[in-house]
Amino acid sequence: MLTIIKKLRIVIYSLIGLICVVAFYDRFMIKNVSISEPLGYYLKLPVGTIEPNKRYLICLEDKKYIDVLQKLGLLKSKNQCPTGTVYLMKQVAGMPHDLVEITESGVLINGSLQQNSRGMARGKGVALYPLPIGYKHILNDDEYFMMGITPTSIDSRYFGTIKRNQFYKRALILMRSD
Numbered sequence: 001m002l003t004i005i006k007k008l009r010i011v012i013y014s015l016i017g018l019i020c021v022v023a024f025y026d027r028f029m030i031k032n033v034s035i036s037e038p039l040g041y042y043l044k045l046p047v048g049t050i051e052p053n054k055r056y057l058i059c060l061e062d063k064k065y066i067d068v069l070q071k072l073g074l075l076k077s078k079n080q081c082p083t084g085t086v087y088l089m090k091q092v093a094g095m096p097h098d099l100v101e102i103t104e105s106g107v108l109i110n111g112s113l114q115q116n117s118r119g120m121a122r123g124k125g126v127a128l129y130p131l132p133i134g135y136k137h138i139l140n141d142d143e144y145f146m147m148g149i150t151p152t153s154i155d156s157r158y159f160g161t162i163k164r165n166q167f168y169k170r171a172l173i174l175m176r177s178d
Contacts, residue, residue: 028043028044029041029042029043029044029174030042030044030057030089030171031177032089032171034148034153035150035152035153036088036089036090036148036149036150036152036153036154036155037089037090037091037148037149037153038149038173038176039176039177040173040174040175040176040177041173041174041175041177042055042089042171042172042173042174043171043172043173043174044057044169044170045169045170045171045172046169046170047167047168047169047170048170050092050095050144050164050167051092052092052093052094052095053091053092053093054091054092054170055089055090055091055171055172055173056089056090056146056167056169056171057081057087057088057167057168057169057170058087058088058090058162058166058167059081059083059085059086059087059167059168060085060086060088060162060166061083061166062160064129064159065158066085066086068126068127068129068154069086069088069154071126072123072124072126072154073124074154081168082168087168087169088146088155089148089171090146090147090148090153090156091147091148091149092144092145092146093107093109093145093147093156094109094139094144094156095139096139096140096141096142096143096144097138097139097141098110098139098145099111099136099138099139100135100137100138100139100145100156100161101135101136102119102130102131102132102134102135102136102157103133103134104118104133105118106118106119107119107145107147107157109145114147115149116149116150116151116153117147117151117157118151119157119158120151120152123152128154129158130157130158131156131157131158131160137161139161142165143162143163144156144161144162144163144164145161146162
């Protein structure tokens with residue numbers, strides 16, 4: 001009888017532990033499956049001070065680009081900000097007061113060409129509506145220019161700048177899976 005009770009306790013404690021792990025993962029972690037940033041598991045942290053070249057989950061509010069992402073098959077039901085809009089994982093490429101320019105060669109930020117930054121008109125047969133060549137903008141106090149690390153990333157080259165209030169979480173890589 002005592003061994004059955006011990007086994008039952010082990011099962012119950014194991015289930016409680018599993019529930020805690022799942023709850024922790026759902027609240028504090030995310031699995032990135034988009035190639036615009038390294039594949040893997042990320043810790044979701046408070047936004048804090050926004051820093052260049054750091055990854056953030058941003059709340060995309062532009063209906064046109066939410067539609068584009070859905071047509072590309074990139075949105076998952078879990079990609080939701082508290083407001084119900086979708087989020088994307090991108091890096092901060094341009095900070096307030098930086099000059100952003102779109103050229104034939106790609107994106108210039110303060111005159112420096114960003115790697116893999118040339119926009120595309122279409123992706124997988126879907127119109128992407130890139131910012132036009134010749135676009136120039138000095139970022140305002142609450143504006144940021146976000147980019148992914150691959151040339152096929154859907155980022156600020158398409159949906160433009162984002163505001164400070166569109167940052168949802170900071171993303172810190174825990175384990176790569178690529």
